[in-house]
Amino acid sequence: MQIHSKLPHVGTTIFSVMSALAQEHKAVNxxxxxxxxxxxxxxxDLVTAAMRKGYNQYPPMPGWMPLREAIVEKVFDLYRADVxxxxxxxxxxxxxxxxxxxxxxxxxxxxxxxxxxxAYDCYQPIIELNGAxxxxxxxxxxxxxxxxxxxxxxxxxxTKAIIINSPHNPTxxxxxxxxxxxxxxLIAQKNIFIISDEVYEHIVxxxxxxxxxxxxxxxxxxxxxxxxxxxxxxxxGWKMGYCIAPPVLTNEFRKVHQFNVFTCHTxxxxxxAEYMSNKEAYxxxxxxxxxxxxxxxxxxxxxxxxxxxxxxxxxxxxxYEKISGEGDKDFAIRLTKEKGVATIPVSAFYQSGKDDKVxxxxxxxxxxxxEAAVDKLxxx
Ligand code: GLN
Numbered sequence: 001m002q003i004h005s006k007l008p009h010v011g012t013t014i015f016s017v018m019s020a021l022a023q024e025h026k027a028v029n030x031x032x033x034x035x036x037x038x039x040x041x042x043x044x045d046l047v048t049a050a051m052r053k054g055y056n057q058y059p060p061m062p063g064w065m066p067l068r069e070a071i072v073e074k075v076f077d078l079y080r081a082d083v084x085x086x087x088x089x090x091x092x093x094x095x096x097x098x099x100x101x102x103x104x105x106x107x108x109x110x111x112x113x114x115x116x117x118x119a120y121d122c123y124q125p126i127i128e129l130n131g132a133x134x135x136x137x138x139x140x141x142x143x144x145x146x147x148x149x150x151x152x153x154x155x156x157x158x159t160k161a162i163i164i165n166s167p168h169n170p171t172x173x174x175x176x177x178x179x180x181x182x183x184x185x186l187i188a189q190k191n192i193f194i195i196s197d198e199v200y201e202h203i204v205x206x207x208x209x210x211x212x213x214x215x216x217x218x219x220x221x222x223x224x225x226x227x228x229x230x231x232x233x234x235x236x237g238w239k240m241g242y243c244i245a246p247p248v249l250t251n252e253f254r255k256v257h258q259f260n261v262f263t264c265h266t267x268x269x270x271x272x273a274e275y276m277s278n279k280e281a282y283x284x285x286x287x288x289x290x291x292x293x294x295x296x297x298x299x300x301x302x303x304x305x306x307x308x309x310x311x312x313x314x315x316x317x318x319x320y321e322k323i324s325g326e327g328d329k330d331f332a333i334r335l336t337k338e339k340g341v342a343t344i345p346v347s348a349f350y351q352s353g354k355d356d357k358v359x360x361x362x363x364x365x366x367x368x369x370x371e372a373a374v375d376k377l378x379x380x
Pocket of ligand 1: 013169
């Protein structure tokens with residue numbers, strides 16, 4: 001039997017590869033982005049309570065209404081966006097799934113989608129699974145900013161969408177008001193949609209605002225905005241998220257969603273709906289993660305790594321030219337096996353494998369974990 005692969009050039013994701021290697025070599029895992037500290041016990045109790053109360057059958061296909069209502073309140077508080085819970089919000093099993101469904105309901109064979117590299121690894125495969133073409137533009141190294149003239153030049157009659165990701169995985173950069181203005185000019189009166197990956201919306205540092213597409217009436221009209229509960233409540237394994245899009249887009253999104261997962265885990269939605277009234281939980285997240293970033297950056301001064309800046313997300317990138325001239329994949333593998341610290345080689349986020357000799361470190365970890373990692377990195 002032979003199967004004709006739809007993704008012939010795709011292997012197992014770098015996150016799975018590095019986590020498995022970390023486990024095999026008992027390395028400290030600063031690779032895959034997930035917290036190693038406990039999630040809120042209250043939220044766990046709320047899920048258990050929901051199950052005991054009998055919330056164990058299908059909720060409505062687009063999601064548990066009180067949860068959608070809690071999201072409405074949050075996005076109004078934070079972004080002054082007036083969102084309709086019945087027609088504009090769909091609860092999803094995670095952010096990646098939301099991005100998948102948005103691209104899938106949108107794309108026709110031959111369409112083009114503009115995206116930037118380094119890029120979170122799911123975008124291009126999803127585009128290609130839908131018979132569309134990824135038009136990949138580089139973020140400018142080492143600032144990782146968008147070259148808007150290049151974007152303008154890349155637009156063709158086939159351009160269907162553009163993928164924006166802020167705070168950015170893997171680089172930790174965020175978009176600015178200038179980027180927003182350029183994006184507004186670019187898509188004005190064009191049939192170009194925005195897929196906005198905002199899963200790190202609550203992790204933005206140095207008192208900077210998160211520039212959600214939901215803040216801008218014109219951008220919002222053309223956007224699928226994708227969010228994650230896992231990043232917000234320290235439970236990435238729960239695989240819960242949501243997508244906000246205008247009614248016409250949400251209608252198409254749900255056509256795909258209803259024949260895929262259909263709906264999400266009921267007790268978790270019931271629990272999240274209640275827990276979201278604790279606004280401090282997400283409002284305090286930037287400060288909590290900023291402390292971790294600063295703690296890690298400070299420790300890393302004792303090593304030969306040179307860290308870049310991180311304005312948001314779980315991640316900070318760094319170069320190692322004072323340690324080795326190896327390619328980043330070889331170096332990351334050796335670092336895991338020989339020094340006991342797993343990271344992610346940033347070349348994995350380029351289709352071409354472009355190697356600027358940069359590693360991504362995840363600092364969403366306990367202080368002891370960060371200390372244990374740096375104790376090992378000092379010996380490089
Ligand atoms: N978002 C996580 C990261 O960037 C990984 C998620 C996954 O493993 N698919 O590390």
